[in-house]
Amino acid sequence: MPTILVADDDVNIRELVCLFLRNDGFETVEASDGKEALAVYASTQVDLVVLDIMMPLMDGWELCKELRRRNSDLPLLMLTARGETWEKVKGFQLGTDDYLTKPFDPLELTVRVRALLKRYGVGSMQTIQIGNVMLDRQTYKVTKGIESLALPLKEFELLYKLAGKPGQIYTREQLIDQIWGMDYEGDERTVDVHIKRLRERFAETPDFRIDTVRGLGYRLEATP
Numbered sequence: 001m002p003t004i005l006v007a008d009d010d011v012n013i014r015e016l017v018c019l020f021l022r023n024d025g026f027e028t029v030e031a032s033d034g035k036e037a038l039a040v041y042a043s044t045q046v047d048l049v050v051l052d053i054m055m056p057l058m059d060g061w062e063l064c065k066e067l068r069r070r071n072s073d074l075p076l077l078m079l080t081a082r083g084e085t086w087e088k089v090k091g092f093q094l095g096t097d098d099y100l101t102k103p104f105d106p107l108e109l110t111v112r113v114r115a116l117l118k119r120y121g122v123g124s125m126q127t128i129q130i131g132n133v134m135l136d137r138q139t140y141k142v143t144k145g146i147e148s149l150a151l152p153l154k155e156f157e158l159l160y161k162l163a164g165k166p167g168q169i170y171t172r173e174q175l176i177d178q179i180w181g182m183d184y185e186g187d188e189r190t191v192d193v194h195i196k197r198l199r200e201r202f203a204e205t206p207d208f209r210i211d212t213v214r215g216l217g218y219r220l221e222a223t224p
Contacts, residue, residue, distance in 0.1 A: 001116055001164050002047035003027040007037035007063060008079065011029045013102070017050055017079075020106040021113065024177060025137055038066060048075040049114060055088065061094060068095030075116040079104075090178025111122050128163045129221050130208025144205065147149070151201070154179060158194050162210060162220035171217040191218075 004026050008014040011032070018028040029044050031037035035057045039047070049067060053060035060078060067074055074140050076096045083120070088099050097116055100109060128135045134143045140156050142149040152161070157179045162170065172188040195218055199210055208222050 001025060001027050003029060003045060004113065005029050005031065005037060005040055005044070005049045006051075007031040007034065007049065007055065007060075007169070008050070008052040009033055013052070013220075017109065020051055020109055021050075024110045024113075025191075033062065034063035035067075041067065041070075042061070046074070046112060048077065048120075050077045050079060050113070052079045053091075055080070061090065064091065064094045064096050073120060075120045077112060077116060115210045128160060130163055130220075131205075131208050133202075135163060135207060144181050149201070151158045153199075155194055155198055158191070159198055159220075162218065163208070166208070166220050169216050169219045174217070 004021050006014050006017045006028055008017070009032050014030055016030070017127060018030060019022055021028050023051055029040050029046065031040050032152050033055045037051065049062045055063070062075055064078065069074060077098050077100060078091050078096045079100055079102060081102050091099060100112060127137065132145050135156070137160055140153065142156065144149055158175065161175065172191045175191050176184055176188055180190070195210055203206070206223055208220055210218055213219055
């Protein structure tokens with residue numbers, strides 16, 4: 001799954017963009033200003049950046065220029081409140097690939113992101129296979145060989161998240177935010193309950209295991 005960096009100082013816009021993208025199957029990371037965005041970019045594998053123009057410390061113009069200097073093959077999508085012609089021209093001169101004017105339609109956002117990823121040759125994976133187990137996010141079906149398994153939605157999303165990056169450690173808080181949503185007010189232990197159920201369902205599956213990383217969270221390890 002491609003990872004999208006969303007840089008915007010407006011927390012509501014940032015959370016909204018991330019929500020739309022995650023609902024469409026993307027991974028997201030966030031930054032509240034240009035300098036933080038560069039730090040995130042330096043420490044995370046990012047496939048596309050959605051960046052606002054007006055940000056503190058380092059605005060979108062400088063961020064765009066610096067990102068393009070570091071990586072000429074990184075797709076960049078700028079957000080602007082006005083959409084004036086001179087802003088678009090300046091953005092294209094600095095290296096942005098596309099523009100989206102606020103307020104925007106969620107469908108247009110995801111369509112433009114997918115179009116940019118396709119232009120740059122970055123695939124948007126909707127299926128994950130680990131050994132004999134196949135997860136299909138378009139149909140929410142799980143197959144194990146010729147056997148079809150029915151998983152509740154949250155169990156599927158949790159397994160899909162962990163299986164998307166084997167070996168990656170996810171904290172309970174990250175899993176709650178990305179699967180149950182940032183507005184979820186329940187107990188973080190609900191993650192433990194769902195992990196327990198997944199372990200029980202796939203107890204006889206030799207293709208992978210879900211490990212508890214003490215003090216951190218969970219990770220899925222593919223079995224050689």
